[in-house]
Amino acid sequence: MNHIERRDRQMLYISDEAIFEEQKKCRRLLQRLNFMDRSDFDGISALVKQLFGSSEGAFVNPPFYCDYGSHIHAGKNLFINYNCTIIDVAPVTIGDNCQMAPNVSIYTAGHPVHPAARNTAYEYGIEITIGHNVWIGGNSVILPGARIGDNAVIGAGSVVNRDIPAWCVAAGNPCRVIRRITEADRYTYFRNVAADEEAVRHMRQIWSESGDPVKFPTAE
Secondary structure (H helix, E strand, O other): OOHHHHHHOOOOEEOOHHHHHHHHHHHHHHHHHHOOOOOOHHHHHHHHHHHOOEEEOOEEOOOEEEOOOOOEEEEEOOEEOOOEEEEOOOOEEEOOOOEEOOOOEEEOEEOOOOHHHHOOOEEEEOOEEEOOOOEEOOOOEEOOOOEEOOOOEEOOOOEEOOOEOOOEEEEOOOOEEEEEOOHHHHHEOHHHOEOOHHHHHHHHHHHHHHOOOOOOOOOO
């Protein structure tokens, strides 16, 4: 079994010349992305589509960094803000309508704990899954194997080293559930400030024109 096959089976592997060749393709695209005219929104979107393994309407504010790009699979309308790093040794699967604030880091990669094993150059990657409608706050770190459920919010500065359930606000190091998201959150924002009437009318119009909004589950 070659090291690409070992990597893709989430086994221990060594970054050999074949793996470096895959990374070179990604780095050429990143070179273009990170030095593009920042106002060329259409050009950035087109290059992101070429970089990612799959995406629909994804937009990234450069600079952005990843190892392969092809291992990143995003749904509709992904938005990634400045200075995001995705170490996509293993697949990173992201649902529809997700948002990432600046300086988010997503790491599928890891190394053996024992120094003797680590010094052999073996490493590994464990996949990460992020559900639909997830918002990840700035400077958060998502670690190998983590799964974040649909509609969750990850507070700024969090370190996610375990699964986070759907429909919750979670934060901290390590990241823990703080509270459930409820239907009462629909018309509030920063620290439970109520949305003004104009904004509420506009939101309702958007929901009416685009179909049913995200509905809070009535039963677990």
